[in-house]
Amino acid sequence: MTTTGVRLGDLVADLTGTDDGRPPVVLLHGLTFDRAMWAPVVEALGGRRAVAVDLPGHGDSPPRASYAPAEVADVLHEAVTAAGLKAPVLVGHSIGAVLATAYAARHPARAVLNIDQPLLAGPFADLLRSVEPVLRGPGYLSVWTTLSDGMGTEELSPSQRALLRSTPRQDLLLGYWKEVLETSPEELRRQRTDELTTLREQGTGYHHVSRAPLPPAYVRWLRSLLPSAGTTVLPGSGHFPQLARPASLVEILSGWG
Template identity: 55%
Template sequence: MGDAQRRFGGLAADSHGADGGRPPLVLVHGLTYDRTQWGPTLRELAALDPGRRVLVLDLPGHGESPGRESYQTADVADVVHAAVTEAGLDRPVLVGHSLGGALATIYAARHPTRGVVNVDQPLLLGPFGELLRRNEPLLRSPEYLRLWESLLAGMGIDQLPPAAQEMVRTATTPRQELLLGYWGEILVTADEAFTAQRVRELERIRSLGVPYHYVAGSEPPPPYRQWLESVLPNVIIDVLPGGSHFPHLSHPAELARIIADVGSGPSGDR
């Protein structure tokens, strides 16, 4: 898979492959990480689907991409779209891990898309929103990393292969302004309003016939699965077992197969 480092829409990116008959792919990493997280998945994609056009981005404020004044998710989704447009991609499949999964969902509700692969990002706040709000003073203090480290402790990192564990623990930049910026909406938005916005986005995705895959590292709680399937009846839920929040690192070959198939059918060509 040939590649080139460039900037598109002001974002640092690696561009792989060439345009062809297959839908292009855009890979979006999670909060505090960068595009290098997709290395194992890219290697599997190169073997499974040689020459596929893939754009791998650093989100604003991450990796080699500059920061922004606003990290509102809709604004960031529009920045990603500017990068997609400048790269010349036509209705890509958006693949996002964690925060990137939320951004991929928002993107698909706002911009032409042939598919979404949401890697382990629940779309309801649940206990996480309550946790952030309760710990907002800590998050705004010089001790903010205590909160970040407590969250990492619950992500199943010890279940990953050793090289992946090292990547998760070291290839991360949990700067305070990034956490406050990207989590700012959660801190100020009531759960009901947050849920209503996600429902509107998913209903838009459903109305457009965009294929949607939710790839989880463990079986979703039954109430969440029921909610997601009620709002998005055609959603495909894949569980890559192991319990880690990083299934793209624990099961890169399986994820590559899912990604390669999304958007290739009739519904993905709308």
């Protein structure tokens, strides 16, 4: 079954597959993109129940006054509930992985698959703060261009790149990056630590996929909080393994039912 462009609460999504006893999958794209990027994963899921959501302010979903992760997580939960899903696996790409982690710390979830998104902002936060005046001005697109140039889209085929529909509006960049721009690194670390601690206490699965090996210090931090967390490196796919290596992601998902 495939139903496209369904309104679920405040969000718009595509519903695919059927209930087959396995936990349903909720697919969350990255900043400025939309649900179209999940087509290869949906195909690789082979009929497993899945919902690909347009995040607030993206695609066909309306904007919000606030894009704080906890608030967006609650909006996502309303959509998940409207779709009739219980305790899904959250698959989040880039900032979608931050939202997936926040969701799982606040609402029932079987597991989180994090696609290429370190939970500690680190150097990225330093970079954003250094260019904040530009980001808030008329030349804000130069910041996005610099970042997107490093996403490795040249490693994708033309048909794969065609699924990357990006709309880098200033309100989205400032809204979704507000947490990083205005919260101290220490507080951000505490927030992510609290979320992962909650996941451990709940027995929620976690797996981090990256395009290159994660820094050892980051892996130590992650596993100090979630000893069972898995990590997988998928080279040759840039920032978008869901496009270049969908079968590898689905194989990871199979470990959660």
